[in-house]
Amino acid sequence: MNPIDPQRRADWLLRAKPVAGIERIEAFFQGKAFAMHRHDTYAIGRTLAGVQSFKYRRGTTHSLPGRTMVLHPDEPHDGQAGTGEGFRYRMIYVQPAVFQQVLGGRALPFIEGGVTNDPRLWAATEALLQQVSQGIDPFEQSDALAELAHALAAVAGTPPPRSKGDFASAQRAREYLDAQCQQAVSLGALEHAVGRDRWSLSRDFRMFYGTSPYRYLTQRRLDAARTMMLRGMPLADVAACAGFTDQAHMTRHFTKTYGIAPARWLRIAGGASERVVTIVQDTRLPGA
Known part of the structure; x- marks a missing residue:
């Protein structure tokens, strides 16, 4: 995994140019990163280094490298470093309406606890959570979002649609x-x-x-x-x-x-x- 750069000890945040409304960030924080807040989007990401801790629903969750974070829309959460080393992470923010274009009216997927080590979600987020300095082709992004929506539904146990396909x-x-x-x-x-x-x-x-x-x-x-x-x-x-x-x-x-x-x-x-x-x-x- 990407180590924490010892030369960049101050908090920092990088933001990629949004493509079709999808926001991508990469950041590093020490101590208390941000207070309780909520988004009207999914916040989906991975910790690259350190321990990323946050209050979510009924407890405190700790994200480590190798896991995928999936925060449901409108769920309050905060963020802080779980150790003195700080934490580095990447995140994307996706409107539920984007996933609904794929899910076709099925219930929005919910991942209990906000963190998962399911390999299906790790694979489905690979393209979307690449370095923010690397651009994403709109075709690639659309394709990856469709794959992510299907992976979220599968991991959450959302019943698949009945379709014979065209x-x-x-x-x-x-x-x-x-x-x-x-x-x-x-x-x-x-x-x-x-x-x-x-x-x-x-x-x-x-x-x-x-x-x-x-x-x-x-x-x-x-x-x-x-x-x-x-x-x-x-x-x-x-x-x-x-x-x-x-x-x-x-x-x-x-x-x-x-x-x-x-x-x-x-x-x-x-x-x-x-x-x-x-x-x-x-x-x-x-x-x-």
């Missing part, structure tokens, strides 16, 4: 993403091409293809990127041609998908390709 729409979306994977893809353009709203489309796409539209698009871009890399194209050019914002954007998704950075993958995979060619050449019959 395969034709999901298929049109897949074909559109295949055709446009190396171009800038906007949510509006995808909705227009398919004729469905983003939330319904996201649900159907997961149902029929086992992943989200944004992750499907990212994987197709990574497929193209690997091919370009093996052809000797510079990584910065690969990122631009494959449809990523920049090389850092490509590197983040490449590493998250394959567990290895692009440059290292290229050294390994490129060398392996050369060895295969050499073996084929050396095993040809004499006179071939």
Whole structure:
């Protein structure tokens, strides 16, 4: 986990530029951080270092690195450091109406105690709780919010909706993403091409293809990127041609998908390709 920077002992707060109304922050506090207050949003986050303590509902809760905090709208809470070292954390604030676009009128999910170590919520918040210095593509954010809404409902035990899904729409979306994977893809353009709203489309796409539209698009871009890399194209050019914002954007998704950075993958995979060619050449019959 990210350590507490000993050079930054004073309290601080960083705020990312809001995207489609979703606020993201990262902060460090010592001692008493803030008094009792409440939001009309969900406050969902994770402690990066230290112990984050807060009064919530009927007791005091302690959040440690590796856990996910989920504070329900309109629930009073405060915040303070659980130890003398202070605590560092990231948080997003999401209007209940955003989740309702996904849940379709089902009861808002409630996570008892305000803190959970459920791996489903950890995974679902990964994209939304990245460093605030890293921008989030609106397509990626929308996709991540849909995944988070489903994860919250699953962990809270909210009954799933009864839906057969719309395969034709999901298929049109897949074909559109295949055709446009190396171009800038906007949510509006995808909705227009398919004729469905983003939330319904996201649900159907997961149902029929086992992943989200944004992750499907990212994987197709990574497929193209690997091919370009093996052809000797510079990584910065690969990122631009494959449809990523920049090389850092490509590197983040490449590493998250394959567990290895692009440059290292290229050294390994490129060398392996050369060895295969050499073996084929050396095993040809004499006179071939």
